[in-house]
Amino acid sequence: MKKEYTELRKLVAKSRNIVITTHLIPDGDAIGSELAVYSYLKARKKSVNIINHSFTPDNLIFLDPEKLISVFLKEKEKNEKLIKKADIIFILDTNEFSRTKSMEQYIRNSKAKKVCIDHHLGTQKNSYDIIISDTNYPATSQILYEYLTGESKKYITPFVATALYAGIMTDTGSFRYPRTDAKTFLICADLIKRGADPVYVYDRTYSNIAPGKVKLLSRFISSLSFHFDGSVAIGRVTQKDFSDYRSDVQDVEGFSTFLMNIKNVKAGFVMVELRDTIKMSFRSKGDISINEFAKLFGGGGHKNAAGATVPKISLNELENEIVKRYRVFRSKHKIIS
Ligand SMILES: [Mn+2]
Numbered sequence: 571m572k573k574e575y576t577e578l579r580k581l582v583a584k585s586r587n588i589v590i591t592t593h594l595i596p597d598g599d600a601i602g603s604e605l606a607v608y609s610y611l612k613a614r615k616k617s618v619n620i621i622n623h624s625f626t627p628d629n630l631i632f633l634d635p636e637k638l639i640s641v642f643l644k645e646k647e648k649n650e651k652l653i654k655k656a657d658i659i660f661i662l663d664t665n666e667f668s669r670t671k672s673m674e675q676y677i678r679n680s681k682a683k684k685v686c687i688d689h690h691l692g693t694q695k696n697s698y699d700i701i702i703s704d705t706n707y708p709a710t711s712q713i714l715y716e717y718l719t720g721e722s723k724k725y726i727t728p729f730v731a732t733a734l735y736a737g738i739m740t741d742t743g744s745f746r747y748p749r750t751d752a753k754t755f756l757i758c759a760d761l762i763k764r765g766a767d768p769v770y771v772y773d774r775t776y777s778n779i780a781p782g783k784v785k786l787l788s789r790f791i792s793s794l795s796f797h798f799d800g801s802v803a804i805g806r807v808t809q810k811d812f813s814d815y816r817s818d819v820q821d822v823e824g825f826s827t828f829l830m831n832i833k834n835v836k837a838g839f840v841m842v843e844l845r846d847t848i849k850m851s852f853r854s855k856g857d858i859s860i861n862e863f864a865k866l867f868g869g870g871g872h873k874n875a876a877g878a879t880v881p882k883i884s885l886n887e888l889e890n891e892i893v894k895r896y897r898v899f900r901s902k903h904k905i906i907s
Pocket residue numbers: 599600663689708709710741
C-alpha cells in the first residue's frame with residue numbers, strides 16, 4: 571500500500587477542507603479511525619469535520635470528549651454544505667457509500683476526492699480516488715497506525731494512541747480474533763508507550779453494559795436453538811424485545827460472538843428483526859467459510875464473520891430456512907461437526 575500512502579500524502583498536502591465519515595452504527599474501529607485521522611489533519615492545519623449518520627454509541631463517547639463528531643441529520647443544512655465544499659471525503663472502516671445511509675447521495679454528488687481506508691472485502695474500485703484497503707489487517711486503525719507513523723511518529727499523540735488502541739482492541743475482540751498477530755501486539759505496545767491506557771480503554775468500552783442490554787441478552791439466550799449435534803446455535807432478537815427493554819440494534823453487538831463461546835458451537839447465527847428487514851449475523855470457527863453461506867442470503871463478509879439483510883418474514887420461517895440451507899451447505903463443504 572506504499573504507493574497509495576504517498577498518493578494520499580500528496581492529496582492531503584494540496585487540500586484544505588476535509589470531511590471524515592464512517593459506516594452506520596459505528597464501532598470502536600470506526601470511531602477510533604475517524605478521531606485519529608481528524609487529529610492528524612488538524613496537526614496539518616486543515617479544516618476538518620467528522621460527520622456520521624449515526625450517533626456515537628454510549629460506550630465510545632469517552633474517545634470524543636470534545637464532541638468533535640456530529641450527526642448528519644442533526645444539522646443537515648450545515649453538514650450538507652460541508653460535504654459539498656469538501657476537497658477530500660474520507661470514508662473509513664467501510665467501502666460502501668450506502669453504509670453512510672442518510673449521507674450517501676450527498677457524498678456521491680460531492681466533487682471531493684473520495685478516499686477509502688478500510689479492511690473489508692468487496693471494494694468498488696471505481697467509486698474512489700484513493701483506496702487504502704487490505705483485508706489482512708484486523709482493523710482500519712492498524713492501517714492508520716502504519717500510515718501515520720510512516721509520515722512521523724509525532725502524529726501519535728496520547729489522544730491518537732488512545733483512539734487507535736481502542737480501534738484495534740475492539741476489532742480484534744480484545745486480541746483474540748483471527749488476523750491478530752505479532753504485529754498487532756507490537757503496534758499496541760507502541761500505542762501504550764505513547765499514551766493509550768489499556769485498563770482505562772477496556773473498562774470504558776466494555777465494563778459499561780446498560781441494564782437494558784443485559785435484559786435483551788437474557789431474552790436472546792432464552793431464544794437459542796441448537797442444531798447438528800450442538801455445532802450450530804441460532805438466536806433471535808425481535809422488535810418486541812427492543813421495545814420491552816428500551817434498547818435498539820446497537821445493543822445486539824457482541825451477541826454473535828457470545829454464541830461462539832458456547833462449547834462445541836462451530837457456527838452461530840443471529841437474526842435481528844428490524845422495522846422492515848431482518849439483519850442476520852453469521853459466525854464460524856476454523857475452516858468453515860461462513861461468508862460463502864451468507865451469500866445464499868445475498869450477503870457476504872469475511873471467512874469467519876459475515877452478514878446479510880433479508881426482507882421481513884417470520885423468524886420461525888427464516889430459522890427453518892437457515893437450518894435447511896445449512897444442511898446442504900454442510901454436506902457440500904464436507905463439514906463434519
Ligand atoms: Mn473495522
